[in-house]
Amino acid sequence: MKRAGFSTKWLPILLLLPQLLIIAIFFYWPALHAVTSSFYLQDPFGFGQTFVGLENYTHLAASVEYLKVAKFTVLFTVLVTFFSLALALLFAVKADKVLRGAKTYRTLLMWVYAVAPPVAGFIGLLMFNQTWGPLSELFKFFGWDFTLGVNYFDTAFAMTVVSVWKQVPVNFIFFLSGLQSIPRSVREAALLDNRSGTRRFWDITFPLLAPTGFFLLITNITYSLFETFGVIDTINKGEPGNNPMTLVYKVFVDGFRGNDLGGSSAQSVILMILVLALTVFQFRLIERRIHYT
Amino acid sequence: MTIKTTSKFLGAATAFTLLGSAAFAETEITWWHAMGGDLGETVNEIASGFNASQDEYKITPVFKGSYEETLTSGIAAFRAGEQPNILQVFDAGSATVIGAKGATVPVQDLLSENGVDFNIEDYISGVRYFYADNAGKMIGMPFNSSSPIMYFNEQALEAAGVEAPVTYEEFETVTAPALKAAGYVPLVQSHLPWEFAENFFSRHNLPFATNDNGYDGAEGTKILVNTDEFKMHWTHVKQWLDDGYFGFYGTGWNDNQAQFEQGKVGLWIGSSGSFGGLMKKDLPFEFSATNLPFWSSITEEGYQTFIGGASLFAMSGKSAEENKATAEFFRYLTSPEVQYMWHRETGYVPITTAAYEMAKADGHYDRFPAAETGIKQLMLTSGENTKGYRMGFYVQIRDVENREFSRILSGETTVEDAMATIEKEGNELLARFAKTQG
Numbered sequence: 001m002k003r004a005g006f007s008t009k010w011l012p013i014l015l016l017l018p019q020l021l022i023i024a025i026f027f028y029w030p031a032l033h034a035v036t037s038s039f040y041l042q043d044p045f046g047f048g049q050t051f052v053g054l055e056n057y058t059h060l061a062a063s064v065e066y067l068k069v070a071k072f073t074v075l076f077t078v079l080v081t082f083f084s085l086a087l088a089l090l091f092a093v094k095a096d097k098v099l100r101g102a103k104t105y106r107t108l109l110m111w112v113y114a115v116a117p118p119v120a121g122f123i124g125l126l127m128f129n130q131t132w133g134p135l136s137e138l139f140k141f142f143g144w145d146f147t148l149g150v151n152y153f154d155t156a157f158a159m160t161v162v163s164v165w166k167q168v169p170v171n172f173i174f175f176l177s178g179l180q181s182i183p184r185s186v187r188e189a190a191l192l193d194n195r196s197g198t199r200r201f202w203d204i205t206f207p208l209l210a211p212t213g214f215f216l217l218i219t220n221i222t223y224s225l226f227e228t229f230g231v232i233d234t235i236n237k238g239e240p241g242n243n244p245m246t247l248v249y250k251v252f253v254d255g256f257r258g259n260d261l262g263g264s265s266a267q268s269v270i271l272m273i274l275v276l277a278l279t280v281f282q283f284r285l286i287e288r289r290i291h292y293t
Numbered sequence: 294m295t296i297k298t299t300s301k302f303l304g305a306a307t308a309f310t311l312l313g314s315a316a317f318a319e320t321e322i323t324w325w326h327a328m329g330g331d332l333g334e335t336v337n338e339i340a341s342g343f344n345a346s347q348d349e350y351k352i353t354p355v356f357k358g359s360y361e362e363t364l365t366s367g368i369a370a371f372r373a374g375e376q377p378n379i380l381q382v383f384d385a386g387s388a389t390v391i392g393a394k395g396a397t398v399p400v401q402d403l404l405s406e407n408g409v410d411f412n413i414e415d416y417i418s419g420v421r422y423f424y425a426d427n428a429g430k431m432i433g434m435p436f437n438s439s440s441p442i443m444y445f446n447e448q449a450l451e452a453a454g455v456e457a458p459v460t461y462e463e464f465e466t467v468t469a470p471a472l473k474a475a476g477y478v479p480l481v482q483s484h485l486p487w488e489f490a491e492n493f494f495s496r497h498n499l500p501f502a503t504n505d506n507g508y509d510g511a512e513g514t515k516i517l518v519n520t521d522e523f524k525m526h527w528t529h530v531k532q533w534l535d536d537g538y539f540g541f542y543g544t545g546w547n548d549n550q551a552q553f554e555q556g557k558v559g560l561w562i563g564s565s566g567s568f569g570g571l572m573k574k575d576l577p578f579e580f581s582a583t584n585l586p587f588w589s590s591i592t593e594e595g596y597q598t599f600i601g602g603a604s605l606f607a608m609s610g611k612s613a614e615e616n617k618a619t620a621e622f623f624r625y626l627t628s629p630e631v632q633y634m635w636h637r638e639t640g641y642v643p644i645t646t647a648a649y650e651m652a653k654a655d656g657h658y659d660r661f662p663a664a665e666t667g668i669k670q671l672m673l674t675s676g677e678n679t680k681g682y683r684m685g686f687y688v689q690i691r692d693v694e695n696r697e698f699s700r701i702l703s704g705e706t707t708v709e710d711a712m713a714t715i716e717k718e719g720n721e722l723l724a725r726f727a728k729t730q731g
Contacts, residue, residue, distance in 0.1 A: 047393045240695075241699050
């Protein structure tokens with residue numbers, strides 16, 4: 001077979017140029033800027049600055065609070081990703097079996113997807129309101145004195161629930177279409193081999209869903225780390241106090257609320273490295289075990 | 294007509310046109326502010342009042358979101374050379390904008406260069422120096438100025454058979470037990486750093502930071518929270534919470550104010566600027582206000598508090614005509630009529646003595662005695678530590694205070710540890726801020 005190719009080496013470069021330019025202007029240039037700012041402490045208006053070397057980084061490493069925020073971020077990401085995926089998978093498997101009124105059922109499960117994160121956060125504020133929130137009332141009935149915004153754990157709980165609730169529909173859509181693309185013949189053959197629905201799910205359906213699952217794992221981790229910002233900001237009402245926050249939210253708090261450009265840049269560089277490491281890890285270790293059909 | 298005369302004629306015509314445009318075109322200036330809702334309406338009213346009062350200048354107010362968002366947009370715009378003429382900056386952000394030498398034109402210079410009379414003695418004493426430099430020169434024009442005062446539910450106090458307390462000792466031994474027995478939450482506040490820290494130091498004339506509370510420069514300034522008096526206060530606050538004398542509903546202002554509005558609370562420490570809003574809400578009970586309490590064990594009489602809220606800064610890099618327009622707007626804004634209107638509509642204090650006198654003469658305080666509380670408190674005895682504080686990165690320091698105070702109340706930390714943490718993290722932030730000025 002003859003390999004297709006370009007006759008000159010300039011044409012491909014020319015064709016790639018617009019895309020490369022966009023990446024350079026909107027990603028590499030700001031990223032580079034963040035790296036340089038992270039070595040300075042700078043007056044926000046741009047009048048004075050001091051080169052501080054790695055001080056912005058060592059300051060973070062020595063900060064008990066930053067470590068606490070990092071720990072919360074990891075825990076929050078694991079919980080949100082796990083519950084978003086698990087619940088969506090459960091709903092998808094059940095929805096896949098429904099024959100009558102399937103469309104209504106699916107639409108009802110999907111439409112939360114249209115809710116923007118800050119709106120989701122606001123709904124959370126209403127549901128978990130200290131004095132009259134219906135969910136807080138429910139918890140109080142069971143003896144849990146739920147105080148959103150005062151108790152660290154309660155606030156973290158509300159943030160997790162709202163973030164999961166917001167993410168389940170997206171995962172549901174993907175899992176459902178993944179399930180529906182599994183060939184009927186495979187399922188029928190499996191049914192002959194084993195009567196147990198649970199066994200068939202774990203041995204046949206689950207591995208066949210793995211490509212979808214892997215894709216969703218990556219997108220959900222990204223969602224938990226970054227896109228939950230709107231939920232967290234709304235629930236914290238812009239003033240974190242003793243409430244939980246994620247690393248991304250802290251970048252915002254220090255940089256945009258506090259105008260500490262150097263410290264905030266150092267934090268975003270750390271996040272960049274974290275995301276890079278995570279992506280490499282995912283593709284190297286997990287993707288190898290997945291078979292695409 | 295010869296060519297020469299034609300050109301002469303053209304020259305004259307051009308000169309005439311130029312003159313005409315100078316005489317008729319308005320100089321336009323912009324004002325970025327953080328006043329939403331009803332307050333925003335009143336801001337627009339002031340702006341249109343100024344525009345209608347003359348035809349040389351036109352001001353356009355633009356709402357930019359919260360205080361923090363407004364400051365950040367202002368900074369971003371400044372770096373892009375697109376700054377507004379006037380930027381509203383809140384108390385905690387004042388060190389950032391005043392520290393950036395060259396970002397603003399000191400309001401005192403702006404006024405005197407443009408022929409607007411300025412005498413700092415015309416301003417109410419608690420208002421004068423918060424936004425001034427260490428030499429006492431006013432840098433930012435105080436705008437929405439308020440001070441923490443204590444509101445009380447008159448029905449609640451009547452039911453408990455007590456009066457609003459003057460000191461925290463009285464609150465603890467007399468008022469709180471009676472209010473609790475009558476079924477009320479005795480005390481609620483709404484902004485821990487502002488009401489139980491910053492103004493605590495002013496009310497007792499105690500230093501909040503070294504270097505003259507930070508006014509002498511960012512270099513080497515240290516926060517003074519780890520002191521016996523301050524720890525004593527917080528030990529009591531925690532005890533009140535445990536005894537059911539104090540209610541805490543989170544960092545957010547409104548979550549705490551809502552409890553008072555629902556009539557569950559006897560005493561609420563809010564802002565003198567809350568008055569206008571409370572009046573419009575038609576609460577199911579009568580309320581009034583009195584001074585922020587103080588500890589008689591620390592001082593025999595309470596000192597004045599200083600202003601919170603925000604001030605207006607004239608951004609640099611503008612043409613002389615625009616600066617003139619800004620100065621004229623400030624002249625209009627500080628006139629007794631406008632100040633009294635702002636005071637009446639919003640509850641923020643009038644910043645000049647003349648406006649205060651006008652409100653008195655108009656009988657405003659006979660109708661609403663509580664409206665005068667904030668001003669009277671700002672005019673109490675002053676001391677060396679009552680003009681305010683000037684600390685860089687104070688927005689983050691406030692976040693640290695909020696976090697640690699909340700932890701004291703939730704029992705996650707002790708008063709001793711919390712103050713040590715605020716001191717450590719606060720001093721780190723102050724040292725970092727000093728380097729940004731380098």
